[in-house]
Amino acid sequence: MSKQSFWQGFWRLADPKISLASFAGLWLGTCAAAADGDLHWGWLALTVIGVFCVEVAKNASGEIVDFDSGTDLAVSDAERTPFSGGKRVMVDGLLTRAQTGQIATVFFLAGIAIGLVLVFMVNRQILYFGMAGMALAWFYHASPLRLAYRGLGEAAVALAYGPLVVCGTYFVQTGSVAAPLLHIACALGLHIAGFLLINEFPDARADQAAGKRHLVVRLGPDKAAFFYVTLVACAYCWLGLTVLAYPQASGYLWGLAGLPLAAFSAWRLLHNTDDIAALIPAQAATLGGFVLMAFGAGSGYLLMT
Numbered sequence: 001m002s003k004q005s006f007w008q009g010f011w012r013l014a015d016p017k018i019s020l021a022s023f024a025g026l027w028l029g030t031c032a033a034a035a036d037g038d039l040h041w042g043w044l045a046l047t048v049i050g051v052f053c054v055e056v057a058k059n060a061s062g063e064i065v066d067f068d069s070g071t072d073l074a075v076s077d078a079e080r081t082p083f084s085g086g087k088r089v090m091v092d093g094l095l096t097r098a099q100t101g102q103i104a105t106v107f108f109l110a111g112i113a114i115g116l117v118l119v120f121m122v123n124r125q126i127l128y129f130g131m132a133g134m135a136l137a138w139f140y141h142a143s144p145l146r147l148a149y150r151g152l153g154e155a156a157v158a159l160a161y162g163p164l165v166v167c168g169t170y171f172v173q174t175g176s177v178a179a180p181l182l183h184i185a186c187a188l189g190l191h192i193a194g195f196l197l198i199n200e201f202p203d204a205r206a207d208q209a210a211g212k213r214h215l216v217v218r219l220g221p222d223k224a225a226f227f228y229v230t231l232v233a234c235a236y237c238w239l240g241l242t243v244l245a246y247p248q249a250s251g252y253l254w255g256l257a258g259l260p261l262a263a264f265s266a267w268r269l270l271h272n273t274d275d276i277a278a279l280i281p282a283q284a285a286t287l288g289g290f291v292l293m294a295f296g297a298g299s300g301y302l303l304m305t
Helices: 003-014 016-036 041-069 097-121 126-139 153-174 179-200 204-209 215-219 221-245 247-271 276-304
Strands: none
Touching: 003 041, 003 097, 016 041, 016 153, 016 179, 016 276, 041 097, 041 126, 041 153, 097 126, 126 153, 153 179, 179 215, 179 221, 179 247, 179 276, 204 215, 215 221, 221 247, 221 276, 247 276
8 A cells, every 4th residue: 555545545534524523513612611711722722632533533443344344345336425435445445454443543542542631630520521432432333332333323423423522622621511502512413413314325225235224224215314304403493492591692593504504405305315416415514504503603602602
């Protein structure tokens, strides 16, 4: 393998498109912490780097599991989209299995090391956030839980990219978790679960053949599309109800900025469950709606507090 192919493979594992999900949650948690107190920029930098390391490690370890199960190999070129079909670093010959495993190991260890620095230098209770995050990242693909293969991947993603990332970032800075932020983080978690769900439609045939029984496989495309709409609708309802319950957190209402893109993605999915090419704009809109919800809610709260 050449150095060029190695770095191409690493870039795919880092996947800036999907990393937006974790960075959006980091933004929301950081804005809330800045509004409620002073930021420690050094601890924030370590938090961002630590989350990035776990993101890369999770992607790399997941590649190995999906390659070994055959699901990545079963996805045809016509079924691939920029948001689904796996990173395919081994399928496309960019990385060997050994290299992919080494990247997973190095970045998991780096994430653990950064987490321990925060635990011992900032707050011992950060350990609970770190342990939960590492467990979800590892068992999302790996045995014995294999959450993504048992229809629990959506719940794991909702928890990880919602409450864990958002409230964990806030906790590092403040040593506490604010109730309104926890509710907004849960709403954000539902939105990102919808992003995972819509990305499963193009992979459903290959995943079912390989025994990866996520919700699209279990429910079928029509019911899964309805469930997607329900998830996204509940996310924005939760956001609105939170602001009604906590008037002092009215700035979070700016998170409704993501609603137009979410509505478009829902409409597009309901009319194109079997048309993979037509789903790509809906996948992009779902991610965009999620990012705008997090960016709008965080920025609005910071500016209006």
